[in-house]
Amino acid sequence: xxxxxxxxxxxxxxxxxxxxxxVTTILAPVLMAGAMGIPIAxxxxxxxxxxxxxxxxxxxxxxxxxxxxxxxAAGRLRYVPPPQLDLEQALVSLQxxxxxxxxxxxxxxxxxAFEGGDIEYWARDIGPTLVRATLEPATSTxxxxxQARKLGIDPAAAEWLTREVQLAAxxxxxxxxxxxxxxxxxxxxxxxxxIYLVVLxxxxxxxxxxxxxxxxxxxxxxxxxxxxxxxxxxxxxxxxAVGLTQIAVWVSAAALLLVYAxxxxxxxxxxxMRNLPLGLDTAALFLALFLTGYFLxxxxxxxxxxxxSSEQEASQLQLPVTLLVIVPVLVIxxxxxxxxxxxxVVLSWIPFFTPVLFIARxxxxxxxxxxxPLVFTLQLLTILCVAxxxxxxxxxxxxxxxxxxxxxxxxxxxxxx
Amino acid sequence: xxxxxxxxxxxxxxxxGAKVAVDDFDLAVPQGTICGLLxxxxxxxxxxxxxxxxxIGADRGRVEVLGRALTPAARDRIGYLPEERGLxxxxxxxxxxxxxxxxxGTPRRVAAQRAIDWLERLELGAWATxxxxxxxxxxxxxxxxxxxxxxxPDLLILDEPFSGLDPLNxxxxxxxxxxxxxxxxxxxxxxxxxxxxxxICERVVMIKDARKVLDGPLAEIKxxxxxxxxxxxxxxxxxxxxxxxxxxxxxxxxxxxxCVAAALQDGATPQALLGALVAGGAVVHRFEVSEPSxxxxxxxxxxx
Numbered sequence: 001x002x003x004x005x006x007x008x009x010x011x012x013x014x015x016x017x018x019x020x021x022x023v024t025t026i027l028a029p030v031l032m033a034g035a036m037g038i039p040i041a042x043x044x045x046x047x048x049x050x051x052x053x054x055x056x057x058x059x060x061x062x063x064x065x066x067x068x069x070x071x072x073a074a075g076r077l078r079y080v081p082p083p084q085l086d087l088e089q090a091l092v093s094l095q096x097x098x099x100x101x102x103x104x105x106x107x108x109x110x111x112x113a114f115e116g117g118d119i120e121y122w123a124r125d126i127g128p129t130l131v132r133a134t135l136e137p138a139t140s141t142x143x144x145x146x147q148a149r150k151l152g153i154d155p156a157a158a159e160w161l162t163r164e165v166q167l168a169a170x171x172x173x174x175x176x177x178x179x180x181x182x183x184x185x186x187x188x189x190x191x192x193x194x195i196y197l198v199v200l201x202x203x204x205x206x207x208x209x210x211x212x213x214x215x216x217x218x219x220x221x222x223x224x225x226x227x228x229x230x231x232x233x234x235x236x237x238x239x240x241a242v243g244l245t246q247i248a249v250w251v252s253a254a255a256l257l258l259v260y261a262x263x264x265x266x267x268x269x270x271x272x273m274r275n276l277p278l279g280l281d282t283a284a285l286f287l288a289l290f291l292t293g294y295f296l297x298x299x300x301x302x303x304x305x306x307x308x309s310s311e312q313e314a315s316q317l318q319l320p321v322t323l324l325v326i327v328p329v330l331v332i333x334x335x336x337x338x339x340x341x342x343x344x345v346v347l348s349w350i351p352f353f354t355p356v357l358f359i360a361r362x363x364x365x366x367x368x369x370x371x372x373p374l375v376f377t378l379q380l381l382t383i384l385c386v387a388x389x390x391x392x393x394x395x396x397x398x399x400x401x402x403x404x405x406x407x408x409x410x411x412x413x414x415x416x417x
Numbered sequence: 418x419x420x421x422x423x424x425x426x427x428x429x430x431x432x433x434g435a436k437v438a439v440d441d442f443d444l445a446v447p448q449g450t451i452c453g454l455l456x457x458x459x460x461x462x463x464x465x466x467x468x469x470x471x472x473i474g475a476d477r478g479r480v481e482v483l484g485r486a487l488t489p490a491a492r493d494r495i496g497y498l499p500e501e502r503g504l505x506x507x508x509x510x511x512x513x514x515x516x517x518x519x520x521x522g523t524p525r526r527v528a529a530q531r532a533i534d535w536l537e538r539l540e541l542g543a544w545a546t547x548x549x550x551x552x553x554x555x556x557x558x559x560x561x562x563x564x565x566x567x568x569x570p571d572l573l574i575l576d577e578p579f580s581g582l583d584p585l586n587x588x589x590x591x592x593x594x595x596x597x598x599x600x601x602x603x604x605x606x607x608x609x610x611x612x613x614x615x616x617i618c619e620r621v622v623m624i625k626d627a628r629k630v631l632d633g634p635l636a637e638i639k640x641x642x643x644x645x646x647x648x649x650x651x652x653x654x655x656x657x658x659x660x661x662x663x664x665x666x667x668x669x670x671x672x673x674x675x676c677v678a679a680a681l682q683d684g685a686t687p688q689a690l691l692g693a694l695v696a697g698g699a700v701v702h703r704f705e706v707s708e709p710s711x712x713x714x715x716x717x718x719x720x721x
Contacts (some may be wrong), residue, residue, distance in 0.1 A: 003522070212505065220499035225517075
């Protein structure tokens with residue numbers, strides 16, 4: 001027991017004192033904030049800027065209505081008249097202006113625009129915010145008004161008739177609490193990505209830790225004093241403790257920020273933050289899933305580390321394990337869209353995907369309570385399997401240097417280890 | 418067997434696939450002796466040591482350490498210096514030693530105190546809080562040696578302990594080994610440097626091709642080899658040439674620098690030769706019964 005503690009302490013201190021720890025502790029939240037904040041900031045900034053749009057209107061009827069629509073009236077889009085040339089030359093000239101960035105883009109309205117002809121938008125950047133959120137609705141409105149007039153209907157009545165309906169979505173959960181859907185999905189996504197991130201981060205750390213004995217040639221001296229399983233367990237617990245420390249630092253920093261924000265009303269997102277579906281139950285589940293995920297992948301990364309004889313080799317060998325971590329991130333859209341579908345449910349039960357996908361389903365309120373014991377039993381069983389297999393690979397692998405084992409050799413290690 | 422046995426191996430066998438690494442190996446090392454484990458590279462020395470330390474398991478056979486079966490507690494009484502040296506490069510020197518001590522069950526505070534004492538003694542005191550990677554190779558080797566003896570083991574297993582060290586440090590470490598012996602520790606000393614083995618070991622065991630080919634007290638082995646092989650006398654004499662021609666005493670001679678090496682005839686004794694030389698009026702400056710060196714015995718056995 002004392003030996004195990006000695007191994008854990010060494011592993012923990014070696015990691016926590018390293019530059020790596022300090023850098024990732026500071027950098028990870030910055031990167032996370034950057035990854036989420038930059039697109040938002042860009043969108044906000046983009047909406048502030050006035051965009052110059054030209055319109056070549058061959059139908060002769062649309063332009064006036066278009067300039068009456070909200071984006072042009074509010075000044076987010078500004079109309080630039082096209083050059084007074086014949087059509088061909090005007091289009092060439094406009095394209096040149098787009099290339100030279102004098103124009104954000106231009107609309108081409110063909111003469112048959114009201115008989116089913118396509119209205120075209122030409123630009124360098126065809127981002128969804130601009131096209132779908134601004135230009136498209138504005139053009140639709142304008143077209144509708146022109147057509148209403150042709151039919152002799154009051155344009156206002158036409159707009160009333162063709163109102164787009166937006167559903168206010170409420171999620172029904174077992175708690176009976178209805179929550180606003182968009183927010184919940186974002187939180188589910190963030191928590192799932194966070195689990196993915198930390199499992200990957202500490203998995204990679206575990207990999208380096210497992211190679212350390214071979215790389216520094218301390219294997220024999222260590223193994224003459226402790227059992228391989230003690231070494232492996234000590235390492236997994238030590239690195240896991242590093243992970244918990246780091247998460248604790250992040251969470252306290254985030255909590256301080258929230259408290260500050262809530263008291264000072266420092267930013268507009270406070271209401272949003274307050275309404276987050278983040279209870280203690282979610283926090284507990286998050287922690288539990290981080291731990292099972294970490295043990296699961298930590299064990300696998302440790303085995304990979306034991307097969308390799310240097311860090312470089314280890315980083316080549318880790319690919320299969322890393323792919324397994326990435327899969328749930330690829331399928332997470334399915335889970336976010338339809339968390340109660342049988343596909344999502346089954347995917348979230350697969351032990352290797354559970355940590356990432358199950359937290360998402362839980363936040364979305366799509367988890368039945370009987371699933372909890374089932375999922376955690378599966379997690380524990382898989383962890384035991386991985387530990388058993390990994391322990392055998394680790395034991396033989398530790399003393400092997402030089403040649404990398406082939407698959408049949410690996411199977412022999414497992415059989416005879 | 419004399420006294421208690423510190424180490425006893427009984428029909429140890431280990432093979433990797435078709436390759437036999439250790440074949441039916443017996444070993445008995447009495448307490449308080451320094452026993453050399455000799456053999457060419459790849460003979461099975463390291464495998465044997467790993468089996469003694471339970472780093473790998475034998476296919477069959479029995480290991481007894483300090484009179485007990487090989488339990489984790491018994492393992493804690495062993496100090497091991499592997500041939501392949503290595504310490505965690507980023508760890509501080511004193512912390513490394515405390516860690517190694519803890520792994521052998523020494524309480525932290527005791528280990529910390531002993532680490533400081535040892536570092537002072539080996540003139541590494543100023544390096545205690547430096548990282549291992551900042552030390553020279555020789556210094557690292559000394560640190561590792563301290564790690565081997567820090568928990569005051571009853572059995573020391575040293576695999577090529579002096580390789581790569583300068584003569585000054587070899588002497589320092591040798592002194593420590595002898596000191597450990599006088600403390601009552603038993604030392605199993607694996608090497609293929611015969612000069613070192615000859616100088617430090619009381620017993621030697623030699624392995625060749627996974628089998629034991631030689632085992633016993635060094636003096637006895639040498640005497641047997643002397644009796645079995647060409648028995649030679651190194652001479653520095655004036656006169657007495659006629660005696661060396663006496664084929665009843667001398668089988669042949671060979672000039673070796675200013676000495677003459679005389680091979681004794683079967684049945685002749687060194688005393689008879691000396692008596693004949695003195696009686697023949699030769700002035701004897703040197704008369705040395707030349708034992709075969711361990712090196713010669715080793716080479717002869719290894720070639721067999």
